[in-house]
Amino acid sequence: MKYKYNTPYSIGRQLNLATSASNALVSKLLEPHDLSLAQWTVLSSLWQNGELSVKSLAEIKGNAPPATSRIVDRMLSGGLVERSQNRHDRRAVTVGLSQKGEDLRHLQSIYEEVNVILLEPLSPEESENFFKLLNSVEQAGRTWLAQSKVGDD
Structure with a gap:
């Protein structure tokens, strides 16, 4: 992508x-379901794990x-989740x-659709390497952060 301004070559x-492009894409796909990305991540966690604190x-x-509590509060108001005593x-x-939240379970694998769209220009091998490289970064x-804390004591 060419920019008309000089910008640093920064990871x-x-x-x-x-991330911004990915989040905008997910938001566009979730919009018809009246869901935000933050709400989808809570639902996804519950779909995968059941009830959670x-x-x-x-x-x-x-x-x-x-921050998570505020998201959950909005989801409670929207009828997507329920609270109960542990x-x-x-x-x-x-x-x-x-x-209502259970009825949206078909959105559980929306990330796969996002991956297909974002990784379309890459070969399967490049996609696999891309994930490995991101993990390495x-x-x-x-x-580095863990090591920098050792001297901060």
């Missing part, structure tokens, strides 16, 4: 641009629990699918 910038949903999503800890609350960042 972070390119990942942000790719807000804390567990936050861990899966990679969000802070308060069977094992009466102080805790779990989030589960409502019938992620791990390098996490390793």
Whole structure:
């Protein structure tokens, strides 16, 4: 992609641009179902795992629990999920699918459609290598962060 401005050759910038395009694509596909990407990720977690605590949903999503709680609250208002008392800890609350949320289960694999669209220019081998490379970049960042915390004590 050619830009008329000078821009740095930055992994972070390119990942942000790719993420933005991917999120816009997913949002467009979810729009007819009146779902946001954040809501879909909660539903997807529940479709795959059953009832979960807000804390567990936050861990899966990679969000802070308060942000996840706000998403869940909006989903409760929209009738997509239900809250119930945890069977094992009466102080805790779990989030589960409502019938409306269950009825959207056909959207569970929408990421596969997104992958097909985004990876269309790549061969199967390039696609496989792309995921391996992304994983390597992620791990390098996490390793550096973990090592940088050792000296911060």
